Amino acid sequence: MRQAEYSNPNPLRSPTDRRLPRVAGPCALVIFGVTGDLSRKKLMPAVYDLANRGLLPPSFALVGFARREFTNEDFAQEVHDSVRQHSRTEFREDVWNQLAQGFRFVAGDFTDDAAFDALAATVTDLGNEQGTGGNTAFYLSIPPGLFPLVVQQLKRSGLASQDRGGWRRVVIEKPFGHDLASAQELNRVLGEVFPSGSIFRIDHYLGKETVQNLLALRFANTLFEPIWNSNYIDHVQITMAEDIGIGSRAGYYDGIGAARDVIQNHLLQLMALTAMEEPVSFAAEHVRIEKEKVLASVVLPDDLDAHTARGQYGPGWQGGEEVCGYMQEANIPPTSTTETYAAITVHVDTRRWAGVPFYLRTGKRLGRRVSEIAVVFKRAPHLPFATTDTEELGSNTLVIRVQPDEGITMKFGSKVPGTQMEVRDVTMDFMYGDSFTESSPEAYERLILDVLLGDPPLFPRHEEVEMSWRILDPILANWAANGRPETYDPGTWGPASSDEMLARDGRVWRRP
């Protein structure tokens, strides 16, 4: 509701006053699947952390929707304990009590019209009682198969309608479909009910902090941009490795696999940010345009068998622990050909990147948990040393570490002290803060806050999602037609075929 006689913009906010945090406006957050694992371990603690840091509006309300028979108080008690256990910041009872005043719970099934009508009534009441102004964000922390059902219910019950004042936003998490066709279908379903600016696609691996660090490194310095091209860069390796198995997530993971789970969104986003041209500004729109240009210019190698690799972890010993293989995990069908390791080669067909391959890999039960972008430079065209002097010299490398331990590592050659001329690789390390992960907000906090603020720079739009599927679909089709993935030992860096994939190009994977 806008009324001209009421003063706006806010006289207490000024662009030069940078101490004031951006606090979300009055709103309600509705979480579907609120009793699930993700919600208890990540979402609710993140909501609490935001409240503790004073970033939620005083009138904030949270509505849980799930099949359990809870009262509002039961619900508050239920989440109390998991928040206490998983919150990042100190747990303070008074902050919690203040936050819990705005908690409501609605029990019901997604097929149950009455439950959604009750939800609509609750949201309306909150508008009056708590002063949320009707602003509502819907967080779908549920299997993607249920999205169409819930979205239709939101429409039917009038919850999604913006006519009644305030904004409506919907938040979904990856996977955004399992191929191009299903992604388009998902987008159609969401698009029928919500305008595209109101759909927030969350990739919790890709925190805002990471993206901003990467943009700052590339575009705030003069040191790197002049060499950020095929004249100097030999190739780029983007890795996201996990040391854990799939745990109890067989239902989600089997049939999806590493490529759909991680490469489609996370690694291709990192690649786009690494390869993109300088945006006109850091406004959401401008960054998105540059990322889309990169994704649009991606081409795959002709021989997909030779330039992709996949694997599945077998049983064995990892880090002093005996672990079971993928096929032995609970609820995995014996016929499963799901890959837990995927590596692909892509080229970006632009003047800047001509001839520079991007190698993307991800996997579970690998050597250790790490996410990084390694930019590997060409060797000097001429080395004025005897060949024996530089035998130990590798390629200069700039590594951008993504969570955990955000930072930058540089690898370059240095003379070994002594009378002989010998050049060997050394590394130089910068961390953004020694306990960065403790004192800087966790990805979920930033993501939720951005949704509540309506700040979309990081959230990929459906165009990007569809472009990513266009890149991945031919590879997935090729794999599906060619039998089982190769088995690799747990705690290693993946199957032999992935090493061969790089060896064909005369390169090796970096050990992260």
Next chain:
Amino acid sequence: MTTRLERTTAGEIVRTINEERHRIGATATGMVLTLIIVTDEENQSDATRAASFSAMEHPCRIITLIPRPGRVDPQLDANIDVGDTMGPGETVRLRLRGDLAEHGASVALPLLLPDTPVVVWWPTAAPDVPSADPIGAMAQRRITDAAASRHPMHALLQRKDGYLAGDTDLAWTRTTVWRAMLAAALDQPFAPISAVDVSAERSNPSAALLQAWLHSALGVPVALHRSQGPGITSVVMHTKTGPIELTRPDGRTGRLSRPGTASHDVPLPRRDLRDLIGEELRRLDPDDTYAEALSGVEIPSRRKKAAAKPAPSADRAKPAASEGRAKSAAKKPSSRGRSAKTAEPTP
């Protein structure tokens, strides 16, 4: 591990730090700033600890200078911690005995990290003009704390007279939570504000800064009233539809109420030193908003004085008697709320 050096020099201290660093294998450090703390024996421990905590967020070298003037031969003693106990940074605590107490800058200069910002912090007493102090002159950012000095309001006025871009005061940092909450309250539509009342305990420099800031941002009369504390206890923004009120009687939880909606509890804690210093180190550029607020700070007003500058506009109820205005401030908003003609828009 703490290395103790007695009768030492800055050169020897630098050498020791480098050896220590080498010993633990941390050859590259990635430190972002040097923080110099100038304080006395009584406060050095708390201040250094607060600073090392913020070193987790901003890896830095902390140099604590503890002047010990007296009739003894000049002598420099150092306690050096690299890594472990005191946090991730490097901490050097220096005792400057005898005449050396006057020459802290000569000790600090060789210890500054090359080509990175220098911040100096006086946790208690500060020089009259921080930027003119020999140590203050080396720093981009000079942090003082008016509230920790013997005469807080006097200290604040001194800050005002001696201000140079790069100065900041923890009394200002303490207002951030209030300012954030008040700004959040005005993110929703509101009727024009005609006047503001701020209540705080006696001689509270934060309250004076908050008053000056509200005055310059809103352009309406802002009166300061005395309360029992702790710290700032309430801010009431009067509008013709009723008051927007933020109160904090207990120093922990605030209560925000506005016309037309239920009131809410909001966290509004009094923050500890490590939070405050952490916030200060986050930004090293001049704080223009602080400069503006500081320039508006006036001689602490007696009660009469506060009453002497009520809003000229008609919609502000006339005080029955000029004394007692401070006391009746809490009651007034409700009567004004009742007489309001238009209702607050509730979207």
